[in-house]
Amino acid sequence: MSSPLLALIGIAMMVLGYLFYSKFLVKHIFKLDSSIPTPAHTRKDGIDYVPTNMYVLWGHHFTSVAGAAPIVGPAVAVIWGWLPAFLWVTLGTVFFAGMHDMGALWASVRNKGHSIGTLSGRYIGNRGRNLFLVVIFLLLLMVNAAFAVVISKLLVGTPTAVIPTWGAILVALVVGQAIYRWKLPLVWVSIIGVVALYALIILGDQFPVVLPETVMGLSAASFWVLVLFVYAGVASVLPVWMLLQPRDYINGLQLFVGLGILYISVLIASPTIVAPAINTAVPDGTPSMLPLLFVTIACGAISGFHGVVASGTSAKQLNKESDARFVGYFGAVGEGLLALGAIIAATAGFKTLADWENVYSAFNQGGVGAFVEGGGAILNAGLGLPVSLSATILATMAVLFAATTMDTGIRLQRFVVQEAAEIMGIKVGKFVATIVVLIVGMGLAFGAGADGSGGMVIWPLFGTTNQLLAGLTLAIIAVILLQKRRNVVPVLIPLVFVLLMSVYAAVVQLGAFYATQNWLLLALDIIILIAALWVIVESVIAMNKARTAPPTSDEDDRVTELEDEPAAR
Structure with a gap:
């Protein structure tokens, strides 16, 4: 199979999805209305609620939701062959992820910018909300702890990425001042x-930063984990315009340039995909493709984490409701393009089938390493970039994606803690x-792994938990649409499919964890499965009630938002 042809087909499908299907959703399903004031205006506080330029907010949203998962998931899932991964990424992006992300933004904006956890209380019930928060908290714990480990390993394994990784923070701080304080033109700020x-990146390639074996009594990887948590904690309490938003925006542009370089290299080098379309000779111990494919590739097809970000931070910054199409749906397209690039890099970046099989000799291999190795070979063949610089570019892409997600994840988990405390009648400040x-987070990283790798202990449950949350988020969107007497089929089909696959995967994993006597993961899997099934039952009840209750209108939403205006002023 020709990799340029596969790339062109995938890109065309996603572009057509944005041009046509997203317009259908805007006009007939969500009916986005820019005349209704958004929470960024009615609840403006200069910290979390900040009206934001559509392109800047897209950068924040895209890089926050992407992380390392759309690289890791597809680069692992090609163990079953490139075709199933390709179909799930492209069709999932067009019909599942874009609708899910835009819908979560719309639902939150119509409800004062409240998180998806809070919305579950309003539309499903208090029991559903409490269980929802449990699932969200565990998901964010997995993301924050595991991404810290992924980043630390990349910084140790690719020391040329250290300077661009931390230098990006300084660039972001300057960009934030340039946009909001100095009011400089966005185009020039973006280019510079x-x-x-x-x-x-070029400087980092010339001057790699290699830490000694031990720093402050910690291994190099553990030291980076500690630094990352401290940094993310500080970043999470700063006003979004100061660091989080400009960092995500400028990283988003840099990462899209990186993706452009990768795709151009594919077109020039035209490498052949050496991996089989459907792999019938998977290594011993590889789990079944059904249902594991649909939870191994979460980010890049559909991801519950996106709904948490959309309702947790992005909805609070949406300048006008119509921007949800570009921020939400096109944000999902951006992640789909990254996942497609990861599939190509991990299947066409090797000279022979034997070389590919050597990397994918076991299910736990592949991942980021295959992406960096295969993608680096493609950049070298296509543009003639030195192997070291190619690896630095791709490793920096992966680190910055993961780091921006961790920034947002810490902030979102703080919101969840505050919401949970409020339910218990306790007021907890952001600090x-x-x-x-x-x-x-650090307790998991260092308690479950003395070397700071404990964040990976519960990672096997990430995909399943993530997809369960996506299904539950779609359930909330479905309830809202039913209340408004709108067509709910475009939501119900992905809802049923995602819930079936994720519950099936959770049950399969129960057996695997029991067989290996992994009692921690077994217990967590049981908790997550019970919570999810309970919320599903509550959601079905809520949908039935919504079908017979008096319909609500957009005018009701307009009144709800306007109630906040005097306080905001």
Whole structure:
């Protein structure tokens, strides 16, 4: 199979999805209305609620939701062959992810910017909300702890990525000041920011930063984990315009340039995909493709984490409701393009089938390493970039994706802690909540793994938990649409499919964890499965009630939002 042909087919499908299907959703399903004031205006506080330029917000949303998962998932899932992964990424992006992400944004914006956990209380019930928060908290714990481990390993394994990784923070701080304080034109700020980031990549390639074996009594990887948590904690309490938003925006531009370089290299080098379309000779111990494919590739097809980000931070910054199409749906397209690039890099970046099989000799192999190795070979063959610089570019892409997700994840987990405390009648400030989040995250990283790798202990449950959350988020969207007497079929089909696959996967994993006597994962899997099934039952009840209850209208939403205007002023 020709990799340029596969790339062109995949890109065309996603572009057509944005041009046509997203318009259908905007006009007939969600009926986005820019005359209804958004929470960014009615609840404006300069910290979390900040009206934001559509392109800047897209950068924040895209890089926050992407992380390392759309690289890791597809680069692992090609063990079953490139065709199933390709179909799930492209069709999932067009019909599942774009609708899910835009719908979560719309639902939150119509409800004062409240998180998806809070919305579950309003539309499903208090029991559903409490169980929903449990699932969200565990998902964010997995993301924050595991991504810290992924980043630390990349910084140790690719020391040329250290300077651009940390230099990006300084660039972001300057970009934030340039946009909001100095009011400089966004185009020039964007160009200079991207040039600065790529200059840091070249500098990093020339001056790798290799830490000694032990730093402050910790291994190099453990030291980076500690630094990452401290940084993310500080970033999570700063106003979004100061660091989080500009960092995500400029990283988003840099990462899209990186993706462009990768796809151009594919077109020029035209490498052949050496992996089989459907792999019938998987290594011993590889689990069944059904249902594991649909939870191994979560980000890049559909992801519950996106709904948490959309309702947790992005909805609070949406300048007008119509921007949800570009921010939400096109944000999902951006992630789909990254996942497609990961599939091509991990299947066409090797000279022979034997070379590919050597990397994919066991299910736990592949992943980021295959992406960096295969993608680096394609950049070298296509554009003639040195192997070291190619690896630095791709490793920096992976690190910055994961780091921006971790920034947002810590902030979102802080929101969950505050919401849970409020339910118990306790008022917790953002600093105390952030400290709790950091203690829990680092407790997992260092408690379950003395070398700081404990974040990976519960990672096998990430995909299943993530997809369960996506299904539950779609259930909330379905309830809202039923209340408004709108067509709910475009939501119900993905809802049923995702819930079936994720529950099936959770049950399969129960057997695997029991067989290996992994009692921690077994217990967590049981908790997550019970919580999810309970919320599903509550959701079905809520949908039936919504069908017979008096319909609501957009005018009701307009009144709800306007109630906040006097306080905001």
